[in-house]
Amino acid sequence: MITRRFVFGAVAVLALTPLALAAQDKVEIVEPWARAALAGRNSAAYMTIVNHTGEKDELISAATPVARVVELHTHMMEGGVMRMRPVQAIEVNVGEPAVLRPGGLHVMLINLTRDLKAGETIPLTLRFRNAGERTIEVPVQAAGAMGPAGHGHGHGHGHGHGHGHGPRN
Amino acid sequence: MTLWQRLGVGLATAAVAGAAAWFFIPAWLGPPRSEPVQVALPAGITLGGPFSLIDETGARVTNETFRGRFMLIYFGFTYCPDVCPTELAKMAAALDLLGDAAEEVVPILITVDPERDTPAALAQYTDLFHPRLIGLTGTEAEIAAAARAYRAYYAKVRTGQAPDEYTMDHSAFIYLMGRRGEFVALFNPETTPEQMAEAMRRAISASPRVSKMQPQGGRT
Numbered sequence: 001m002i003t004r005r006f007v008f009g010a011v012a013v014l015a016l017t018p019l020a021l022a023a024q025d026k027v028e029i030v031e032p033w034a035r036a037a038l039a040g041r042n043s044a045a046y047m048t049i050v051n052h053t054g055e056k057d058e059l060i061s062a063a064t065p066v067a068r069v070v071e072l073h074t075h076m077m078e079g080g081v082m083r084m085r086p087v088q089a090i091e092v093n094v095g096e097p098a099v100l101r102p103g104g105l106h107v108m109l110i111n112l113t114r115d116l117k118a119g120e121t122i123p124l125t126l127r128f129r130n131a132g133e134r135t136i137e138v139p140v141q142a143a144g145a146m147g148p149a150g151h152g153h154g155h156g157h158g159h160g161h162g163h164g165h166g167p168r169n
Numbered sequence: 170m171t172l173w174q175r176l177g178v179g180l181a182t183a184a185v186a187g188a189a190a191w192f193f194i195p196a197w198l199g200p201p202r203s204e205p206v207q208v209a210l211p212a213g214i215t216l217g218g219p220f221s222l223i224d225e226t227g228a229r230v231t232n233e234t235f236r237g238r239f240m241l242i243y244f245g246f247t248y249c250p251d252v253c254p255t256e257l258a259k260m261a262a263a264l265d266l267l268g269d270a271a272e273e274v275v276p277i278l279i280t281v282d283p284e285r286d287t288p289a290a291l292a293q294y295t296d297l298f299h300p301r302l303i304g305l306t307g308t309e310a311e312i313a314a315a316a317r318a319y320r321a322y323y324a325k326v327r328t329g330q331a332p333d334e335y336t337m338d339h340s341a342f343i344y345l346m347g348r349r350g351e352f353v354a355l356f357n358p359e360t361t362p363e364q365m366a367e368a369m370r371r372a373i374s375a376s377p378r379v380s381k382m383q384p385q386g387g388r389t
């Protein structure tokens with residue numbers, strides 16, 4: 001075990017990636033982001049959760065000071081009708097990252113205490129059944145973003161409309 | 170793999186919920202399509218029609234208000250955290266792709282949550298997506314009438330005890346309507362902004378702007 005840890009640590013340091021270092025033996029949160037939204041309304045946070053712990057785990061709750069209620073949700077698209085529903089937990093199995101993304105699983109930030117503006121970051125505490133609590137900083141993207149910064153995700157518009165000022169055409 | 174294959178499930182769910190007060194779009198959608206760019210309407214079915222609603226400034230608007238221009242219409246609500254932002258952003262991106270021709274198109278969000286979506290709330294929300302996006306609200310009856318004309322489905326789903334603790338299920342289609350309010354195209358959540366822009370470009374060039382000048386004649 002000690003040897004394993006040492007090897008992992010050495011590789012991470014060599015690669016000079018703080019993310020990899022932090023990820024060792026843990027639940028790793030990759031590319032978190034949230035949507036800009038108005039105070040009193042709702043937003044959603046997305047991310048990919050990778051389980052490096054060697055045992056299956058699940059995200060059981062989340063909290064942030066910027067929302068009065070935080071819930072874990074999924075979407076069901078049925079015949080063109082979008083239905084959003086709470087889920088009890090989001091499974092994070094070893095070798096099977098949980099992907100939270102628009103139109104699917106998300107951490108729903110309900111009744112925001114203030115405006116969330118593109119460019120800022122918000123703290124989000126994630127509670128895992130086995131791995132315990134992790135607090136991360138989540139970058140806020142434009143209201144119309146489809147992915148984390150720098151990812152167009154196939155729609156080709158990225159986050160050009162976040163501020164509502166001045167059309168780009 | 171997508172919504173088309175789950176159509177049967179959607180229909181069954183809607184029927185069980187008993188919430189589909191009218192014949193909404195998925196009820197007559199065809200079999201799975203490999204290229205779900207635009208949704209084809211079966212013969213004899215049409216979409217759209219008169220509506221009378223309130224705009225972001227509190228002014229009464231009807232379908233006649235937008236006559237002469239195309240309408241790009243989406244039914245959604247401002248408390249929607251995920252799907253509405255995605256679809257509205259797609260509309261905005263498609264308009265950007267159109268360049269100057271986008272002036273011929275009025276992008277419209279019709280709320281399915283008139284209880285919470287006041288004109289002021291809609292004004293604030295639509296600015297997040299596109300400076301020209303117009304939010305429309307109205308009474309419950311006016312919204313229901315508009316949704317019925319467009320065969321849009323929506324239903325309130327309680328999420329807690331408090332009166333304002335609810336979300337809305339709703340269909341996520343985008344409608345392109347022509348200069349006289351006639352149906353032109355229906356887009357589903359898998360349509361890309363590029364495909365939407367191309368459909369609008371084609372529709373606009375097939376229906377050039379009518380001069381605002383009335384033809385002269387007859388009057389003395």
Ligand SMILES: [Cu+2]
Pocket residue numbers: 044073074084085106108250
């Ligand atoms: Cu949600």
